[in-house]
Amino acid sequence: MHTKTPRLIAAAALGAGALILSGCSGPSAADSGSDDTFSATLVGGVAGDLSYTDTTLAGLEQAAEELGVTTKHIETPDAAQGETLLRSAIPTSPDLLLSITLPLDTVISIAEQYPDQLIALPDQGDEGTELPDNVAAYTINVHEGSFLAGVVAGAMTESHVVGAVIGGQAPGLDQFALAYKQGVLAACPDCEVKLSYLNFQFSDPALGKSTALDLHSDGADVIFQVAGGTGTGVIEAAEENGFFAIGVDSDQDSVAPGTVITSMLKRVDANVFSLIEAAQNGDFASGYTQVGLADGATGLSWDTGSTVFEENAPAEAAAKIPAIKELVEDYRSQILDGSLAVCDALNEPDSEACAALG
């Protein structure tokens, strides 16, 4: 009898363990399937880039707080794993699957394979590809916001030379760069705009710093960075050498207070939120939706009330800000009422506004 007790205990422990285990996996599996709480899973990006992914995550967090949605983020540090990770998310059957940074045709092929899975792309350029009925995509046109960033740079510069560090030369990135140039020239017609393109290196801060210092040595005193992680080096260079930078994608004003004048926002977070909200209310609309300055999808960090620069910058630089803000509002209303056409290098590269920029 004595020998049997430990075995019984072991069996009981095993049984309890199995119960605990099933208890762990059971509800969560049921959770995402049931209609009680709406669940959204985001696949793509790497958290903590202070830029693109963080903006997207902010939208996810907002949805979790305000809409009571269960959210999950699956990171894809290696783009090659993206497809596998997206597929692996489908068996957990979230009510809405969000995808960033993955190639569109990959997403479409997965969507066609699982026609019941709703998939949303909060930031996807419209390449003219037809989308299946279970895919919704938002296209953010950043040119108008970038124009305003250019106005800020043009009004701020003392040397009348401004620069930009761009991650690579592609229509999507030129949508930032050319509109920025146009904005600078609008605010400061005799300014020189130096655009420095990299070779699609988005995680090399040392290169970003070198590029920014090179532009600075040619006189640039305001530099706009459109280069993801490489851009942190641009901001670092500006902070160290006492010139100014403009952030991109998310609000980077606090990365170097008093150095980053403002940030050109790409509000992927707003798209994430509205996509989740729509899907939760059963209003999931497939196809493309174009959003821009008028929808608040792009703009400056000042629009969301950031005053980090004014509070931390040297007095003479901070003193310029109120006048620049007025100028920005002036241009904003001109863009919104259609009297000012901003170059859109992604969708209309042959337009008059772009041709004028060379």
Place this chain on the structure above:
Amino acid sequence: MDAILNFFSSEMLHSGIRLTTPILLGAIASALSSRAGVLNLAIEAKMLVGAFVGLLALDAGGSTFTAILAAFLAGAITGGLMAGAHRLGVDLIVFAIGLNMLALELSVYLMRVLFGGTGVWTPEVDTLDDIHIPFIESIPFLGDLLSGYNVLVYLAFAAAIAFTLFFRYRPGRHLLAIGEAPGAAAAAGIAVPRYQATSLIVAGGVAAVGGAFLTVGELGLFTRGMTDGAGWIAVTAALLAMNRPGFLIPASLLFGFSDAFAIRLQSTTDLPQVVVQLLPFLATLVVLGIVGYRATRAAALLGMPKRPRGAAKRPQPATSTAGS
């Protein structure tokens, strides 16, 4: 002439030397390992380890010197792991790939656990000071080229020169022998495993200092995968230099300056962007071509000493027809 001077601006020279430094240190590490008969593909991992540990030590209140020392030790330990694996007969190429992946993800994991959920870590630290060499600084072109860098830049170039001199001494000769023919070296009584282990450990430390140059020396911040392939470029640079110490500096300069050239060409010329980004690769291709040509020539001589000029023409019709 003005255009040329404008192109070779002091900032261009500085950028080039700064971008060269981590590559040079990595290339020394790679060449040292290769000379010991081990293909070391974990340079990238060691640089990341050095970058992370260096900044960690600096943030923990250490001086820049202790930070660099800590980076060196951490890299040496990583090198030691490799040496241990080599001793056990593990395939070092597979092991190196594993190390590279581990270092990338572990650094991100530790950064998040220790410093909150971010992908960029910017502690309040002072990076290394630039050293301005009196007198030399005021020479126009040379001053820009030679003065105004932090101590690690000078250390990197000094290390490359020391590496060259190393082969003139007994341990260096032994190392050469091991790399060429480990069996023969062992038969001659050289402690092959010990030399290989020491080389891997020192190589790890040197590569890690290359990583620390980025964080402790330059940026004062750490981001995910911030070496961005510099370790791989270092391996390539060492291969381009055919692991000859004397060629390490020019090979590293080629890669370091290619980025600086690309940056500068955009500011000074109207060349299309794609062409500008293509030039560094084109330069590499040309150099590789020259290296390859020289290698075939060397092979044609079959290790025989070169014949004096003029004497080559007379006999041996076979080689001269093959040449033309």
